[in-house]
Amino acid sequence: MNVSRYLKNIILAELFVPVLLLTIGIYHGLMQVIYRAGVIHQASVAKLDYYQGLTLHGVINAIVLTTFFAVAFGHATIAFFLKQEPGRKASLLSLLLMVIGTLMAAAAMLSGKASVLYTFYPPLKAHPAFYIGTAMLIVGSWVAYWDWAVIYVRWKRGHREENTPLAVIGTLVNFTIWFVCTLAVAYEVLVLLVPWSLGWTAGVNVMLARTLFWFFGHALVYFWLLPAYIMFYTMLPKLAGGKLYSGTAGRIAFFLFLLFSIPIGVHHQFGEPSIGRGVKLTQSLLTFAVAIPSFITAFTIAASLEHAAWLRGGRGLYSWIWKLPFFRKDVFLFGYLINGLILFIFGGLTGLVNASYSLNNTVHNTSFIPGHFHLTVAGPVFLAILGMSIFLVSQLTGKKIYLPAINTIIPYLWTVGVLIFSAGLMWGGLMGEPRRTNMGLTYLNPASEQYHPYWVISSMLGLAGGGIMFAAGFLYFIVFFGTFFRKRSAASMIDFPVSESLHEEKRIPLFDTFRPWLVVMGFIIFMAYLPAISDALNNTGKKAPPYLPTDPTPIVTKKP
Amino acid sequence: MIDKYERNVIIVALLLSALFIFSLFYAMGARKADVTECLPYDKSYETARVNQIDKSTYQIFYVARMWSFEPAITYIPVGSEVDLFLTSQDVVHGFDIYNKNVNLMGVPGGVAKTTVRFDQPGVYKVVCHEFCGTGHQNMQAEIIVNYPKK
Numbered sequence: 001m002n003v004s005r006y007l008k009n010i011i012l013a014e015l016f017v018p019v020l021l022l023t024i025g026i027y028h029g030l031m032q033v034i035y036r037a038g039v040i041h042q043a044s045v046a047k048l049d050y051y052q053g054l055t056l057h058g059v060i061n062a063i064v065l066t067t068f069f070a071v072a073f074g075h076a077t078i079a080f081f082l083k084q085e086p087g088r089k090a091s092l093l094s095l096l097l098m099v100i101g102t103l104m105a106a107a108a109m110l111s112g113k114a115s116v117l118y119t120f121y122p123p124l125k126a127h128p129a130f131y132i133g134t135a136m137l138i139v140g141s142w143v144a145y146w147d148w149a150v151i152y153v154r155w156k157r158g159h160r161e162e163n164t165p166l167a168v169i170g171t172l173v174n175f176t177i178w179f180v181c182t183l184a185v186a187y188e189v190l191v192l193l194v195p196w197s198l199g200w201t202a203g204v205n206v207m208l209a210r211t212l213f214w215f216f217g218h219a220l221v222y223f224w225l226l227p228a229y230i231m232f233y234t235m236l237p238k239l240a241g242g243k244l245y246s247g248t249a250g251r252i253a254f255f256l257f258l259l260f261s262i263p264i265g266v267h268h269q270f271g272e273p274s275i276g277r278g279v280k281l282t283q284s285l286l287t288f289a290v291a292i293p294s295f296i297t298a299f300t301i302a303a304s305l306e307h308a309a310w311l312r313g314g315r316g317l318y319s320w321i322w323k324l325p326f327f328r329k330d331v332f333l334f335g336y337l338i339n340g341l342i343l344f345i346f347g348g349l350t351g352l353v354n355a356s357y358s359l360n361n362t363v364h365n366t367s368f369i370p371g372h373f374h375l376t377v378a379g380p381v382f383l384a385i386l387g388m389s390i391f392l393v394s395q396l397t398g399k400k401i402y403l404p405a406i407n408t409i410i411p412y413l414w415t416v417g418v419l420i421f422s423a424g425l426m427w428g429g430l431m432g433e434p435r436r437t438n439m440g441l442t443y444l445n446p447a448s449e450q451y452h453p454y455w456v457i458s459s460m461l462g463l464a465g466g467g468i469m470f471a472a473g474f475l476y477f478i479v480f481f482g483t484f485f486r487k488r489s490a491a492s493m494i495d496f497p498v499s500e501s502l503h504e505e506k507r508i509p510l511f512d513t514f515r516p517w518l519v520v521m522g523f524i525i526f527m528a529y530l531p532a533i534s535d536a537l538n539n540t541g542k543k544a545p546p547y548l549p550t551d552p553t554p555i556v557t558k559k560p
Numbered sequence: 561m562i563d564k565y566e567r568n569v570i571i572v573a574l575l576l577s578a579l580f581i582f583s584l585f586y587a588m589g590a591r592k593a594d595v596t597e598c599l600p601y602d603k604s605y606e607t608a609r610v611n612q613i614d615k616s617t618y619q620i621f622y623v624a625r626m627w628s629f630e631p632a633i634t635y636i637p638v639g640s641e642v643d644l645f646l647t648s649q650d651v652v653h654g655f656d657i658y659n660k661n662v663n664l665m666g667v668p669g670g671v672a673k674t675t676v677r678f679d680q681p682g683v684y685k686v687v688c689h690e691f692c693g694t695g696h697q698n699m700q701a702e703i704i705v706n707y708p709k710k
């Protein structure tokens with residue numbers, strides 16, 4: 001399908017800006033494993049402090065890149081599947097808000113005035129530009145969502161008896177989750193944190209702020225993940241040379257995400273005071289419910305891949321696997337997606353460990369957690385983003401991929417790196433290795449009184465894996481920017497590989513409508529979060545004044 | 561409406577989840593593995609101290625602040641059961657005891673509580689595992705179980 005020059009430029013900007021910033025994000029990823037492994041015993045290198053780098057790594061990789069990509073990919077899927085381009089004013093406004101917000105937050109982080117990590121952590125205080133900038137980034141993505149919702153409603157009116165394309169269901173489900181969960185963090189930022197960081201209010205209820213943050217914080221993970229799921233369902237079977245085993249399963253999975261992605265955030269707060277055990281247990285159980293759509297996806301995609309391999313002549317219980325197009329340059333997206341799926345098997349299983357009510361005690365806030373979430377976020381999420389960004393840039397600019405052989409290898413190299421890295425972190429975590437800590441200064445510095453020798457080998461594995469990941473990331477930048485700045489050789493277009501369904505599927509109205517699902521979603525969130533928020537309000541004894549990360553005394557605010 | 565295999569797979573997924581949930585309740589009941597209790601805040605928790613209730617029962621009230629725990633070193637006899645209380649005077653801190661299933665968050669205005677038994681002698685190191693500022697990596701404490709004899 002042809003795209004207008006206007007939409008093409010919007011999407012390209014939404015890919016170029018975050019990938020450019022990602023160079024900083026990935027550099028700080030490498031620096032962290034070096035600090036943590038005790039190779040350097042310093043607080044900062046090249047004037048960039050460890051914790052500042054950690055903030056840049058988290059915010060750029062996990063919020064800026066993912067949000068920009070989700071909007072860019074959403075524009076592409078809506079335009080491609082509904083044959084209707086997003087509105088010009090809305091998409092420009094959305095892009096501007098996101099870029100300006102990102103620049104504000106980046107300026108605050110790079111000047112060292114916002115080293116509060118990506119979870120905000122009140123009562124540690126950042127510069128107001130950091131909070132306002134991230135809020136603008138989020139609002140920018142809302143604008144795109146509202147525009148698509150209008151396009152969808154209009155399309156639906158003209159196609160009442162037709163099944164909405166699965167990719168469109170996925171995109172709208174994803175942004176609905178995003179919109180609902182970011183309302184909580186918008187409240188936290190705009191009502192609690194910004195007035196407090198400007199000195200207008202004296203204290204902040206830390207438990208309330210944390211609870212609101214995690215209302216958003218776990219659903220966020222699904223916001224990252226669902227674009228990858230959309231690719232798994234609608235593109236991967238086609239790339240493998242087959243068909244999608246069950247489209248209905250995909251619809252069920254997406255709607256289950258709508259129900260269960262949000263009311264489970266308290267499973268990040270098992271170690272925290274002021275929230276009752278009953279709330280913690282309930283949300284732990286709900287977390288198992290959200291594992292079900294992932295199981296459904298794993299089985300459906302595996303069946304689709306097996307079917308594709310059989311069509312290619314594969315046989316046997318397992319040996320069919322080798323018939324899949326792992327290293328074919330023309331379907332390079334397959335390599336990115338299949339590696340993402342492999343990592344996600346481990347990512348999902350370790351996630352169930354974290355979310356398990358009492359098992360969480362062993363791993364909470366240890367390096368097991370980043371070990372786990374790199375298997376998911378640096379796994380299916382990141383690989384889908386890398387692969388799709390190269391795919392879209394090549395198609396939209398009409399330029400051939402630069403170094404296609406390297407491009408095919410990148411996801412495999414990355415996966416090897418992530419597996420080693422995460423194995424090291426998770427092993428260390430089981431031995432109590434803390435996350436978000438400059439261990440090179442103390443625990444892994446033989447000159448320090450706090451030297452803990454237990455974590456030497458595990459953090460060395462982290463360093464080895466992180467080094468391989470950095471190499472793969474570096475190659476990706478070469479391919480991405482190389483393609484971007486090549487000579488144009490074809491017309492610009494979007495042409496996704498589209499998987500057909502294996503069986504003929506009748507339209508089931510329940511799985512093609514949002515309203516009943518939204519009602520149930522609202523009900524479950526209300527039941528799960530009302531007691532959590534009331535606990536946070538009622539059992540917290542005092543509010544906290546702002547602190548700077550560098551100073552153990554609070555910032556005294558003077559009223560002018 | 562749904563493919564036969566697809567339906568079976570959904571059933572397997574549900575059964576697997578049920579198994580996980582069963583294990584979770586088993587751990588809570590038989591192994592007494594539980595998460596932080598919810599206690600209403602009271603100013604008295606901000607005084608760091610160790611109380612001995614009887615021969616083998618202790619209470620330790622920890623206060624976390626940038627960047628140390630109080631009491632920094634505690635002596636406890638082997639075989640004691642200890643109620644740990646934790647609060648913070650400034651920002652959010654973490655509290656993880658190496659080799660023990662204790663993992664708490666110190667939040668200003670909140671009181672985290674858990675119970676732990678020390679059956680083996682040794683020096684148990686406590687590290688702060690939640691980012692709490694530039695001195696975060698220096699923040700630690702020790703629980704010395706029967707060693708040296710006090």
Ligand SMILES: [Cu+2]
Nearest residue numbers: 653688692699
């Ligand atoms: Cu601390």
